Amino acid sequence: MTYPLLSPVVVRRLIGFAVVLGSLALAGLTIVSRPLVGVAAYVLSLVVVAAALLQTDSPVFDERDETVSKEAASRTLTVFGVASAVVFPALTVAWGLDMFEWQPWSSAIGVFVAVLYLTYGAFTVAIGSRR
Numbered sequence: 001m002t003y004p005l006l007s008p009v010v011v012r013r014l015i016g017f018a019v020v021l022g023s024l025a026l027a028g029l030t031i032v033s034r035p036l037v038g039v040a041a042y043v044l045s046l047v048v049v050a051a052a053l054l055q056t057d058s059p060v061f062d063e064r065d066e067t068v069s070k071e072a073a074s075r076t077l078t079v080f081g082v083a084s085a086v087v088f089p090a091l092t093v094a095w096g097l098d099m100f101e102w103q104p105w106s107s108a109i110g111v112f113v114a115v116l117y118l119t120y121g122a123f124t125v126a127i128g129s130r131r
Helices: 008-031 035-053 062-096 104-130
Strands: none
Touching: 008 035, 062 104
C-alpha cells in the first residue's frame, strides 16, 4: 500500500501550524492549571511534526530557511537586549524608590534574560574561538 507524499510547502505549513497550536495549548492549559494536558497537547504536536516530515521525499527546509531563521534570531536577541537594557534598570530604580516590588514572576523573567544572554555570550566565545 502506498501513501501520497506531501509537498514541502504543505509540510512546512503543517509543521508551523502544529508548533504554534501545541505551544499555545501548552501555555494556555498550564495557565488554567492543566499542565499535564498541556504537555500532552505539546507532545502530540511534536508527533504531528515528525509524521509530517516523514510524508515527503523532498527537502522541507533549505538554505533560505536557514538565512531567515538566523535573521529572526538576531532580531529577537536585539529586541530583548534593548528592552532589557531599559526595563530592568528602570525596575531596579523603581524598587530602590519603593515604587516597585520584585515579584517571583518578574524575578524569574530577569533571571531568564540573564541566562539567555550568558548562553549567547558563551556560544559567541566558543564559535569565535573555532574560527
